[in-house]
Amino acid sequence: MGITFRKETFRDDFTFKNSPEHIRRFPFPFNEDAYMYAVNIEPHVVGPKGSVLENLIDVDEHYFAEMQDRALVLAEDPLRCQSLPHMTLAGWDLLELLMEQQALGYPEHFTLERDGDRWRWINRPLGIDDTFTFGDTSTLPYGPMEYITRQSQGDFCILDQRDGNLWMDAGMVTTQADWSLDFDIGMNFFEWHAPVPLAHEKGIFTRALKFLTNIQQGKPARRLNWTMTINPRLDTSPENYHKWGPDRATVTPENVGDKVHLRVELQSFWRLPRSNGIVFPIRCYLIKMDELVTQPKWARRLHRVIRDLPEELATYKGLTRYRPTLVEWLSKLDDGSPTSPGFGPD
Amino acid sequence: MAAKTIISRPIYGTLSPQPGKHHLFIADAEGAVAITDMAGKAPSGFFGSAEIVFIPGPEGKHIAALEALKPAQLHVAPSFASLLPRLRQTLTNAHMGLRLYLAGTEGLIGQAMQAALEAGIDHTSMQTEQRGSLARRMQCVHCKGITENVTTQPATCAHCGLLLLVRDHYSRRLAAFQGVCINAEDRSEIPPMEEAFP
């Protein structure tokens, strides 16, 4: 029967919502009542049916609306999608990965037919039926990375591996948590993470890099990251910070439930076969507080995490201005009783 | 200067002679002193295969000191923009074995490095030494315009007029520090502007 794709917006009137099934499958990122950085990387293997891990590349009810929002962002600012000249081969690698995974997980929506290097790609939600020559850029309307990432949820960074480091040399980045591809493209792993507080001192990035440079073909890995966003806005880029920044001053005790969103990134890491690069999909999931607190365990735990978050992290994540209001609102839903272990709702 | 910085902030060293067939120096103003200081450590005949491109700046100093090194070529240019076509041509025709030495202001080092990166030289193999002004090149992340010679914190974007926090986050590809709106959440907050990068 397939997915019913919602018609909704991530800007202007903000009609984004999660259905009750999508609330329960939300990848809540806290498995205990406190949060600190860790190298929380694990194998990216298929998870339970009905979870966001049911398929390794997740497509959900927001697919159609997210792809529309991406097209709007790119029309305003084409610099959100860039690929340095040596990264075209990696773009083909990514195209293959995303077509294969989407067709495998959602055959009612996507079909890939391959006959040697003659490929036919059918994307029913977006009404696309294209035949092209794999490896020949002139047979697609965009470069291979842009073509397929205009049809795939989440941001994508492609990393070139050389000299024992990873270099962010290509990407499609329109749903980012406040970082600029246009500025960071060409940087190495340590440089583009430079603004992150505390983690460098803890040696997090050194260990993470060592792990990532050894990722093997056929053995992807994943981790969760999180922040918060006011209004269900996918495009919280630094480019537009002066446009969405004022939202943070609009939070009141009355509108917390509707305006404040937990924003979770499911980041996965895949070795690309032809280019020997790594692709780093960053899939963003949003949930408004009113939706999140329908799960009492999540409400209690989120209260404790946000209340006790170290100041540097709260500043880095941009929570400072509305944290007291949010903590006060959540505290009313926390009776102090213990929370069960694990991420999922009770 | 604040001691605490971040990893993307470039770190400059002290010029030292590298093994190689040809040596290309690009320097402005006080950067010339970094070259003459290095000359003491160079093997004899080193400057016989060296080219120095120098932007003296308004004070016009140091030219005689560079001439005294007897480089194979000394080219004096009035500005970075004026030497860029020549630099590109030199790099296009160069062979492996060319070593690059950049000395002077951050803006000069960054822009010369940008041209060299495009020619296929890795930044880790270039020698750099910062001398003179700490004024920054800044890219406004909002309008993408570059503002030269930024000395204050915050600074006003010369293109769109937003008041920007000048971060330590630096892009070699753009040869610029990142400027981000400092009062985006409440435009009525106007922090005082201070001299930060003399």
Add this chain to the structure above:
Amino acid sequence: MSTGTTKLDVVVSDVVPVNDLVTRFHFRRRDGELLPTFSGGAHVVVEMRDGDRTRLNPYSLMGSPLDTREYTISIRRDDVGRGGSLFMHRQVKPGLEMVISYPVNLFSLDLRAKKHLMLAGGIGITPFMAQTSQLAGAGGNFELHYTCRTASLGTYADVLRERYGSRVRLYHDDREERIDLDRLLSSQPLGTHLYVCGPAGMINWVRDRAASLGWPSETVHFEHFAAPQPGAPFDVTLAVSGKTIRVGEQQSLLEAIEAAGVDPPYLCRGGVCGQCETNVISSDGKFIHNDHWLSEEDHRSGCKIMPCVSRFEGKSLVLER
């Protein structure tokens, strides 16, 4: 979590003698599916079950990365080694079922290069077979200089000349032909990357000359898998698993650890990738380090060993395994 390789169940689809020393082996998947795509310079680790012994040796994939119906490797017979190449030459016939690892690339092309300059010696030609196929298919700019002992031992020299014409230069030892290395290295356009694969002496010579002539280290790439060397047997205590094992004369320390049922992660089994790095808890004796992974300081410290290629002589060795 540990990294490490995934396995592929394959069948030997062909065995082709190439010359007096070298034989080529073809593998296909047993289930008839396509093999994973790979990049030029990648290797697979081949598991050789020889009676009650299992050897695992890395070999470069030499076919075109565009053809994933089969993988091909070429193996030079080594009459004085630990027996892996002899096993392959004597025991492996078409139809034999074998297990190989997923491809892993520790000798990748730098695709930013304006030109790729490749230097091969002897059987070191194999990774370049795949890399030249990959580059030629994408219109890449490359030049290959290949040194071999004699024309008849110039493995694939004829194939390469036919495919790429003057982009391939041959040098025969028996005709006293030598690469004019300094001239070659000094005449390359800025942005060239250098790749070298061959005997250790050749790699060291090329790296040394390149450094002297001003090639930055990030532009010089080399494939240098050390083969595990045979040596006197020695005893090892594995502290974590509580086992004491003996490493045989023809066995590597890693193989002996695996034979005891302990499985450290590995990718290359040649002292390069760093995966099997092992902490030494105590030792009384002398380490014979053969790897290219640990620093000289690590080697001197006696606190770390790469069990894939390194050995030990002395009274006692206790490892954190």
